[in-house]
Amino acid sequence: MGLGPEGWGYDMLAATGTTVAVATCGFFTGAVLGCLAAAASFSRYVALRASAKAYTTILRGIPDLLVIYLFYFGSSSVISAVAALFGADGFIGAPAFITGALAIGVVSGAYQTEVFRGAVLALPRGEIEAGRAYGMPPLLLFRRIVLPQAARYAIPGIGNVWQLVLKESALISVIGLVELMRQAQIGSGSTRQPFSFYLTAAALYLLITFVSGRGFRLAERRAMRGIRRAV
Template sequence: MLYGYGPSILEGAWLTISLALTAMALAIGLGLLGAAFRLSPVKWLALLGEGYTTLIRGIPDLVLILLIFYGGQDLVNRIAQLLGYTHYIDINPFIAGVCTMGFIFGAYLSETFRGAFMAVPKGQGEAGVAYGLSGAQVFWRILVPQMIRLAIPGFTNNWLVLTKSTALISVIGLQDMMFKAKNAADATHQPFTFFLAVGALYLVLTSVSLLALRFLEKHYSVGIKAAVL
């Protein structure tokens, strides 16, 4: 099956999943930070958050991937030379992919989280303060749990797009399933077979993700539905 390249492509699929999960973890952190900046009463923080989301969302993902990988690698080596380090520093494609995808989708999640926070009634936070909770306690115990429920639909869309966008990382040499499939297609002259297989694997991955996120959405909506009934 697949001319003996099946295990190699499955190995690449595992790397793709690892890349997507790690990048999403970074994106969540940057997204929460970006949302906090956008909602901050401090003007320069709000402007910084807005600049981040505007800049990243306005540049194609592929351009950012090439810019961060090659431009970042050049910058790191220039700084190393200034510090007296003469050996060439080669950035690992996986680390570069995680940082790039996390940085890109952190901007998208920033807007998702900001909208979710704004949808939480202000009275919820005010009630927490009235009960003597600190700002951090109000944020983590009252606002975040409600924000999660409201953010899940937007988060789901971003996760699906990020998962599919991992295929772009193959251009910088990461041996994910797209990279493995291209090598197999070049060797066997059967591009349709291997790219169809990769498409099927992406479909399985996104379908499983949808089921998991729908379960999560139902879990966080149980109390709301009960209250409505």
């Protein structure tokens, strides 16, 4: 596992960077979808509330690996069909990084929807009613009252979703992305030392988890400054 010409250290570190990159893209994609779905769940329109409910129910009930396959082979079929119109022949695979990030983003968005929804429900109703009584339009009410306070309650749950996304990124190896888990498989197959590679992969995953966990805890403490907590 050295960093020299004969070692696999650089390959494992590069794969770790790919894991962090695809997990980060999927996480922020899920954050956008989660915010939209959470807002829809509070809408006065029945169709929007039903759509948000269907989104969270379906995506949390389907295995993550199945979602990745559906995104990859579905988008590959579309690309192949479009390419056939221009004379191309055969199957054209979709970019593994993009489809993988979108897949785990859609899945994580379902979980983040519930996190954001719970954070909004935890807000004191009096403050929202006071903002409405003051004449604040909905967007201003959201920006000045709902968003700053809901973010405080959402940080712990969002941290848990990040850990989930990080572990889901290992599933993207099935569509050809060389991330940390896939690189460990390649290295163990080439050297016939599976224990060393999988142990190294576990250590790198734990390192990412530890660093990101510390970041979320610091963000939570900073967000909760000046807030009295029940003992």
